[in-house]
Amino acid sequence: MLAEFQQYLSDHANLTEDALREISRLAVPASIPRNGVLLEAGDTCRHKIFIINGLLRTFSITEDGNEHILQFSPERTWTLDVESYDKHTPSQVSIAAVEPSNVLLWHKPDFDDLLLRFPELKRFSEQLISRNIYSSRNRILTMLSGTPEEKYADFVQTYPGFLARLPLRMIAAYLGISLKTLTRIRRAQLRR
Template sequence: MHPEFETYLRTGSDLAEETIHRISDLAVQRKLRRNELLFSAGEICRHKVFIVSGLLYTFNISAGGNQHILQFSPENSWTLDVESYDRQVPSQVSIGAVEPSTVLCWQKKDFEMLLAEVPQLKKFAEELIARNIHYSRKRILLSLSATPEEKYEDFVHTFPDYLSRLPLRMIAAYLGISIKTLTRIRHAQLQR
Protein backbone atom coordinates (compact mmCIF):
# COMPACT_ATOMS: atom_id res chain seq x y z
CA MET A 1 0.00 0.00 0.00
CA HIS A 2 1.10 3.53 -0.79
CA PRO A 3 -1.11 5.94 1.21
CA GLU A 4 0.07 9.20 -0.41
CA PHE A 5 -0.55 7.83 -3.90
CA GLU A 6 -3.92 6.42 -2.91
CA THR A 7 -4.95 9.81 -1.49
CA TYR A 8 -3.84 11.42 -4.77
CA LEU A 9 -6.07 9.04 -6.77
CA ARG A 10 -9.02 9.49 -4.39
CA THR A 11 -8.94 13.28 -4.71
CA GLY A 12 -8.14 13.45 -8.45
CA SER A 13 -10.31 10.69 -9.90
CA ASP A 14 -13.57 8.80 -9.49
CA LEU A 15 -11.88 5.41 -9.15
CA ALA A 16 -13.43 2.88 -6.77
CA GLU A 17 -11.52 2.10 -3.59
CA GLU A 18 -10.72 -1.49 -4.61
CA THR A 19 -9.40 -0.24 -7.96
CA ILE A 20 -7.17 2.29 -6.20
CA HIS A 21 -5.74 -0.49 -4.04
CA ARG A 22 -5.19 -2.70 -7.09
CA ILE A 23 -3.30 0.07 -8.93
CA SER A 24 -1.26 0.87 -5.83
CA ASP A 25 -0.39 -2.78 -5.18
CA LEU A 26 1.26 -3.13 -8.61
CA ALA A 27 3.68 -0.26 -7.91
CA VAL A 28 7.22 -0.74 -6.65
CA GLN A 29 8.59 2.01 -4.39
CA ARG A 30 12.07 3.36 -4.99
CA LYS A 31 14.01 5.96 -3.02
CA LEU A 32 16.45 8.24 -4.82
CA ARG A 33 19.26 10.24 -3.25
CA ARG A 34 19.91 13.81 -4.30
CA ASN A 35 21.47 13.79 -7.82
CA GLU A 36 20.77 10.06 -8.28
CA LEU A 37 19.48 9.07 -11.72
CA LEU A 38 16.22 7.20 -12.15
CA PHE A 39 17.47 6.22 -15.60
CA SER A 40 20.04 7.48 -18.08
CA ALA A 41 20.01 8.49 -21.73
CA GLY A 42 20.64 5.38 -23.81
CA GLU A 43 18.53 3.16 -21.55
CA ILE A 44 14.97 2.14 -22.40
CA CYS A 45 12.25 3.68 -20.22
CA ARG A 46 10.35 0.66 -18.88
CA HIS A 47 8.24 2.28 -16.13
CA LYS A 48 5.53 4.83 -15.50
CA VAL A 49 6.71 6.84 -12.51
CA PHE A 50 4.73 8.73 -9.88
CA ILE A 51 6.61 11.10 -7.57
CA VAL A 52 5.45 10.58 -3.97
CA SER A 53 7.90 13.09 -2.50
CA GLY A 54 10.82 15.14 -3.75
CA LEU A 55 11.57 16.69 -7.11
CA LEU A 56 12.81 15.05 -10.32
CA TYR A 57 13.99 16.59 -13.56
CA THR A 58 14.21 15.38 -17.14
CA PHE A 59 17.29 16.56 -19.01
CA ASN A 60 19.62 16.07 -21.93
CA ILE A 61 23.33 16.80 -22.23
CA SER A 62 24.27 18.29 -25.60
CA ALA A 63 27.35 17.25 -27.57
CA GLY A 64 28.98 20.44 -26.25
CA GLY A 65 28.37 19.37 -22.66
CA ASN A 66 25.51 21.78 -21.93
CA GLN A 67 22.61 20.56 -19.84
CA HIS A 68 19.10 21.24 -21.18
CA ILE A 69 16.27 20.66 -18.71
CA LEU A 70 12.97 19.74 -20.33
CA GLN A 71 10.79 19.52 -17.24
CA PHE A 72 10.60 19.32 -13.48
CA SER A 73 8.36 16.76 -11.80
CA PRO A 74 7.43 17.53 -8.18
CA GLU A 75 5.52 15.41 -5.71
CA ASN A 76 2.07 14.27 -6.88
CA SER A 77 3.05 14.25 -10.54
CA TRP A 78 4.11 11.67 -13.11
CA THR A 79 7.22 11.36 -15.24
CA LEU A 80 8.75 9.16 -17.93
CA ASP A 81 10.30 9.48 -21.37
CA VAL A 82 7.17 9.03 -23.49
CA GLU A 83 8.93 8.16 -26.73
CA SER A 84 11.25 5.60 -25.15
CA TYR A 85 8.39 4.09 -23.11
CA ASP A 86 5.90 3.87 -25.99
CA ARG A 87 8.34 2.63 -28.65
CA GLN A 88 10.74 0.77 -26.30
CA VAL A 89 13.74 2.51 -27.88
CA PRO A 90 16.79 4.01 -26.11
CA SER A 91 15.99 7.30 -24.42
CA GLN A 92 17.57 10.58 -25.47
CA VAL A 93 17.06 11.99 -21.96
CA SER A 94 17.92 11.17 -18.38
CA ILE A 95 15.71 11.59 -15.33
CA GLY A 96 17.32 12.43 -12.00
CA ALA A 97 16.49 13.59 -8.50
CA VAL A 98 17.05 17.24 -7.62
CA GLU A 99 16.52 16.35 -3.97
CA PRO A 100 15.94 13.12 -2.04
CA SER A 101 12.82 11.62 -3.58
CA THR A 102 10.47 8.68 -3.27
CA VAL A 103 8.84 7.36 -6.43
CA LEU A 104 6.46 4.58 -7.39
CA CYS A 105 7.19 2.59 -10.55
CA TRP A 106 4.85 0.46 -12.66
CA GLN A 107 6.25 -1.90 -15.27
CA LYS A 108 4.92 -1.18 -18.75
CA LYS A 109 3.03 -4.49 -19.05
CA ASP A 110 1.33 -3.97 -15.67
CA PHE A 111 0.28 -0.40 -16.42
CA GLU A 112 -1.00 -1.32 -19.89
CA MET A 113 -3.05 -4.12 -18.31
CA LEU A 114 -4.54 -1.61 -15.85
CA LEU A 115 -5.39 0.82 -18.65
CA ALA A 116 -7.09 -1.95 -20.62
CA GLU A 117 -9.08 -3.22 -17.63
CA VAL A 118 -9.95 0.07 -15.88
CA PRO A 119 -11.67 2.57 -18.23
CA GLN A 120 -11.70 5.29 -15.52
CA LEU A 121 -7.90 5.02 -15.19
CA LYS A 122 -7.51 5.29 -18.95
CA LYS A 123 -9.70 8.44 -18.94
CA PHE A 124 -7.68 9.86 -16.02
CA ALA A 125 -4.40 9.14 -17.87
CA GLU A 126 -5.72 10.74 -21.08
CA GLU A 127 -6.64 13.91 -19.15
CA LEU A 128 -3.11 14.06 -17.67
CA ILE A 129 -1.59 13.59 -21.14
CA ALA A 130 -3.79 16.36 -22.59
CA ARG A 131 -2.74 18.79 -19.82
CA ASN A 132 0.90 17.90 -20.42
CA ILE A 133 0.54 18.51 -24.18
CA HIS A 134 -1.09 21.90 -23.54
CA TYR A 135 1.67 22.89 -21.14
CA SER A 136 4.42 21.67 -23.51
CA ARG A 137 2.95 23.69 -26.38
CA LYS A 138 2.84 26.82 -24.21
CA ARG A 139 6.46 26.21 -23.15
CA ILE A 140 7.64 25.76 -26.76
CA LEU A 141 5.91 28.96 -27.87
CA LEU A 142 7.37 30.85 -24.91
CA SER A 143 10.88 29.54 -25.56
CA LEU A 144 10.68 30.54 -29.23
CA SER A 145 9.29 34.03 -28.80
CA ALA A 146 9.86 35.36 -25.28
CA THR A 147 12.75 37.43 -24.01
CA PRO A 148 14.87 35.97 -21.18
CA GLU A 149 13.07 38.34 -18.79
CA GLU A 150 9.66 37.10 -19.95
CA LYS A 151 10.78 33.46 -19.65
CA TYR A 152 11.94 34.05 -16.07
CA GLU A 153 8.79 35.97 -15.17
CA ASP A 154 6.64 33.11 -16.49
CA PHE A 155 8.75 30.57 -14.55
CA VAL A 156 8.34 32.52 -11.29
CA HIS A 157 4.60 32.86 -11.88
CA THR A 158 4.09 29.20 -12.88
CA PHE A 159 6.43 27.58 -10.33
CA PRO A 160 6.86 29.96 -7.37
CA ASP A 161 7.91 27.22 -4.93
CA TYR A 162 10.69 25.96 -7.24
CA LEU A 163 12.82 29.04 -6.58
CA SER A 164 13.73 27.80 -3.10
CA ARG A 165 14.21 24.19 -4.25
CA LEU A 166 16.40 24.64 -7.34
CA PRO A 167 19.92 25.94 -7.85
CA LEU A 168 20.12 28.87 -10.28
CA ARG A 169 22.07 26.78 -12.82
CA MET A 170 19.07 24.43 -13.14
CA ILE A 171 16.61 27.28 -13.59
CA ALA A 172 18.89 28.74 -16.28
CA ALA A 173 19.15 25.32 -18.00
CA TYR A 174 15.34 25.02 -17.96
CA LEU A 175 14.87 28.52 -19.39
CA GLY A 176 17.57 28.05 -22.02
CA ILE A 177 19.58 31.06 -20.86
CA SER A 178 23.03 31.46 -19.35
CA ILE A 179 23.54 31.67 -15.61
CA LYS A 180 25.04 35.14 -16.21
CA THR A 181 21.83 36.32 -17.91
CA LEU A 182 19.68 34.83 -15.15
CA THR A 183 21.77 36.55 -12.47
CA ARG A 184 21.44 39.86 -14.32
CA ILE A 185 17.64 39.47 -14.56
CA ARG A 186 17.30 38.62 -10.89
CA HIS A 187 19.55 41.53 -9.89
CA ALA A 188 17.50 43.95 -12.02
CA GLN A 189 14.29 42.73 -10.35
CA LEU A 190 15.77 43.31 -6.90
CA GLN A 191 16.67 46.87 -7.90
CA ARG A 192 13.03 47.67 -8.73
Protein backbone atom coordinates (compact mmCIF):
# COMPACT_ATOMS: atom_id res chain seq x y z
CA MET A 1 0.00 0.00 0.00
CA LEU A 2 2.72 2.46 0.93
CA ALA A 3 4.59 1.96 -2.35
CA GLU A 4 1.44 2.87 -4.31
CA PHE A 5 0.93 5.96 -2.17
CA GLN A 6 4.56 7.03 -2.55
CA GLN A 7 4.24 6.65 -6.32
CA TYR A 8 1.09 8.79 -6.26
CA LEU A 9 2.87 11.54 -4.29
CA SER A 10 5.92 11.35 -6.56
CA ASP A 11 3.64 11.79 -9.58
CA HIS A 12 1.76 14.77 -8.12
CA ALA A 13 3.98 16.61 -5.64
CA ASN A 14 7.59 17.76 -5.64
CA LEU A 15 8.72 15.97 -2.47
CA THR A 16 12.13 14.68 -1.42
CA GLU A 17 12.70 11.01 -0.65
CA ASP A 18 13.02 11.92 3.04
CA ALA A 19 9.65 13.68 2.95
CA LEU A 20 8.02 10.70 1.20
CA ARG A 21 9.41 8.32 3.81
CA GLU A 22 8.25 10.49 6.74
CA ILE A 23 4.77 11.03 5.32
CA SER A 24 4.45 7.30 4.72
CA ARG A 25 5.83 6.43 8.17
CA LEU A 26 3.00 8.33 9.86
CA ALA A 27 0.29 6.71 7.72
CA VAL A 28 -1.93 4.11 9.35
CA PRO A 29 -3.09 1.45 6.84
CA ALA A 30 -6.65 0.15 7.15
CA SER A 31 -8.80 -2.28 5.21
CA ILE A 32 -12.48 -1.39 5.11
CA PRO A 33 -15.05 -4.03 4.12
CA ARG A 34 -17.97 -3.22 1.84
CA ASN A 35 -20.36 -0.97 3.80
CA GLY A 36 -17.73 -0.54 6.53
CA VAL A 37 -17.88 2.88 8.18
CA LEU A 38 -14.82 5.10 8.60
CA LEU A 39 -16.69 8.06 10.07
CA GLU A 40 -20.12 7.99 11.70
CA ALA A 41 -22.28 11.13 11.74
CA GLY A 42 -22.02 12.60 15.23
CA ASP A 43 -18.39 11.56 15.68
CA THR A 44 -15.48 13.95 15.17
CA CYS A 45 -13.37 13.48 12.04
CA ARG A 46 -9.83 12.92 13.29
CA HIS A 47 -8.10 11.64 10.13
CA LYS A 48 -7.18 12.59 6.61
CA ILE A 49 -7.97 9.60 4.43
CA PHE A 50 -6.21 8.53 1.22
CA ILE A 51 -7.87 5.76 -0.78
CA ILE A 52 -5.35 3.26 -2.16
CA ASN A 53 -8.04 1.15 -3.82
CA GLY A 54 -11.77 0.83 -3.54
CA LEU A 55 -14.50 3.44 -3.37
CA LEU A 56 -15.87 5.48 -0.45
CA ARG A 57 -18.96 7.67 -0.18
CA THR A 58 -19.65 10.67 2.02
CA PHE A 59 -23.32 10.92 2.91
CA SER A 60 -25.99 11.99 5.34
CA ILE A 61 -29.27 10.35 6.23
CA THR A 62 -32.32 12.50 6.90
CA GLU A 63 -34.74 11.88 9.77
CA ASP A 64 -37.13 10.16 7.35
CA GLY A 65 -34.37 7.74 6.26
CA ASN A 66 -33.43 9.25 2.89
CA GLU A 67 -29.75 9.13 2.01
CA HIS A 68 -28.04 12.13 0.39
CA ILE A 69 -24.60 11.41 -1.06
CA LEU A 70 -22.27 14.40 -1.16
CA GLN A 71 -19.33 12.75 -2.87
CA PHE A 72 -17.69 9.56 -4.01
CA SER A 73 -13.98 9.06 -3.38
CA PRO A 74 -12.30 6.47 -5.61
CA GLU A 75 -8.75 5.18 -5.51
CA ARG A 76 -5.94 7.75 -5.55
CA THR A 77 -8.07 10.47 -3.94
CA TRP A 78 -8.36 12.00 -0.48
CA THR A 79 -11.42 12.48 1.69
CA LEU A 80 -12.53 13.68 5.12
CA ASP A 81 -15.19 15.88 6.69
CA VAL A 82 -13.34 19.18 6.47
CA GLU A 83 -15.50 21.11 8.94
CA SER A 84 -15.41 18.43 11.62
CA TYR A 85 -11.66 17.90 11.08
CA ASP A 86 -10.77 21.59 11.23
CA LYS A 87 -13.11 22.66 14.03
CA HIS A 88 -13.05 19.44 16.12
CA THR A 89 -16.86 19.31 16.02
CA PRO A 90 -19.28 16.41 15.51
CA SER A 91 -19.61 15.47 11.87
CA GLN A 92 -22.89 15.92 10.05
CA VAL A 93 -21.91 13.21 7.56
CA SER A 94 -20.74 9.62 7.49
CA ILE A 95 -18.00 8.12 5.33
CA ALA A 96 -18.36 4.46 4.35
CA ALA A 97 -16.97 2.00 1.82
CA VAL A 98 -19.09 1.28 -1.26
CA GLU A 99 -16.76 -1.63 -2.04
CA PRO A 100 -13.90 -3.23 -0.10
CA SER A 101 -11.27 -0.52 0.22
CA ASN A 102 -7.71 -0.09 1.41
CA VAL A 103 -6.92 3.32 2.85
CA LEU A 104 -4.20 5.23 4.64
CA LEU A 105 -5.11 7.41 7.61
CA TRP A 106 -3.19 10.28 9.20
CA HIS A 107 -4.11 11.57 12.64
CA LYS A 108 -4.71 15.32 12.54
CA PRO A 109 -1.76 16.28 14.80
CA ASP A 110 0.59 14.16 12.66
CA PHE A 111 -0.67 15.61 9.37
CA ASP A 112 -0.56 19.17 10.73
CA ASP A 113 3.07 18.57 11.72
CA LEU A 114 3.86 17.21 8.24
CA LEU A 115 2.38 20.35 6.66
CA LEU A 116 4.65 22.51 8.82
CA ARG A 117 7.75 20.44 8.14
CA PHE A 118 7.27 19.98 4.39
CA PRO A 119 6.19 23.14 2.52
CA GLU A 120 5.87 21.11 -0.70
CA LEU A 121 3.19 18.95 0.96
CA LYS A 122 1.39 22.09 2.14
CA ARG A 123 1.42 23.48 -1.43
CA PHE A 124 0.11 20.18 -2.79
CA SER A 125 -2.60 20.09 -0.13
CA GLU A 126 -3.66 23.64 -1.02
CA GLN A 127 -3.90 22.66 -4.71
CA LEU A 128 -6.13 19.71 -3.78
CA ILE A 129 -8.36 22.00 -1.72
CA SER A 130 -8.66 24.45 -4.63
CA ARG A 131 -9.58 21.66 -7.06
CA ASN A 132 -12.15 20.35 -4.62
CA ILE A 133 -13.71 23.81 -4.29
CA TYR A 134 -13.95 24.16 -8.08
CA SER A 135 -15.48 20.71 -8.41
CA SER A 136 -17.97 21.40 -5.61
CA ARG A 137 -18.99 24.70 -7.18
CA ASN A 138 -19.66 23.02 -10.53
CA ARG A 139 -21.65 20.28 -8.81
CA ILE A 140 -23.76 22.84 -6.92
CA LEU A 141 -24.49 24.77 -10.12
CA THR A 142 -25.55 21.57 -11.90
CA MET A 143 -27.73 20.53 -8.96
CA LEU A 144 -29.42 23.93 -8.77
CA SER A 145 -30.04 24.52 -12.44
CA GLY A 146 -29.96 21.15 -14.18
CA THR A 147 -32.86 18.93 -15.11
CA PRO A 148 -32.66 15.32 -13.92
CA GLU A 149 -31.50 14.36 -17.43
CA GLU A 150 -28.76 17.02 -17.35
CA LYS A 151 -27.65 15.94 -13.88
CA TYR A 152 -27.34 12.34 -15.05
CA ALA A 153 -25.53 13.33 -18.26
CA ASP A 154 -23.06 15.39 -16.22
CA PHE A 155 -22.51 12.47 -13.84
CA VAL A 156 -21.87 10.06 -16.74
CA GLN A 157 -19.44 12.49 -18.37
CA THR A 158 -17.61 13.34 -15.14
CA TYR A 159 -17.47 9.82 -13.67
CA PRO A 160 -17.86 7.29 -16.51
CA GLY A 161 -16.21 4.49 -14.52
CA PHE A 162 -18.64 4.81 -11.62
CA LEU A 163 -21.65 3.44 -13.51
CA ALA A 164 -20.42 -0.14 -13.26
CA ARG A 165 -19.31 0.25 -9.63
CA LEU A 166 -22.36 1.86 -8.05
CA PRO A 167 -25.89 0.66 -7.40
CA LEU A 168 -28.51 2.85 -9.07
CA ARG A 169 -29.91 3.91 -5.70
CA MET A 170 -26.56 5.51 -4.82
CA ILE A 171 -26.36 7.34 -8.13
CA ALA A 172 -29.91 8.64 -7.56
CA ALA A 173 -28.97 9.72 -4.00
CA TYR A 174 -25.94 11.57 -5.38
CA LEU A 175 -27.99 13.29 -8.09
CA GLY A 176 -30.82 14.21 -5.73
CA ILE A 177 -33.44 12.43 -7.82
CA SER A 178 -35.67 9.45 -7.17
CA LEU A 179 -34.66 5.97 -8.23
CA LYS A 180 -37.81 5.89 -10.37
CA THR A 181 -36.71 9.04 -12.23
CA LEU A 182 -33.21 7.68 -12.75
CA THR A 183 -34.59 4.41 -14.12
CA ARG A 184 -36.84 6.36 -16.53
CA ILE A 185 -33.87 8.44 -17.77
CA ARG A 186 -31.72 5.36 -18.33
CA ARG A 187 -34.53 3.56 -20.21
CA ALA A 188 -35.05 6.57 -22.46
CA GLN A 189 -31.33 6.66 -23.26
CA LEU A 190 -31.26 2.97 -24.13
CA ARG A 191 -34.13 3.45 -26.59
CA ARG A 192 -32.20 6.11 -28.53
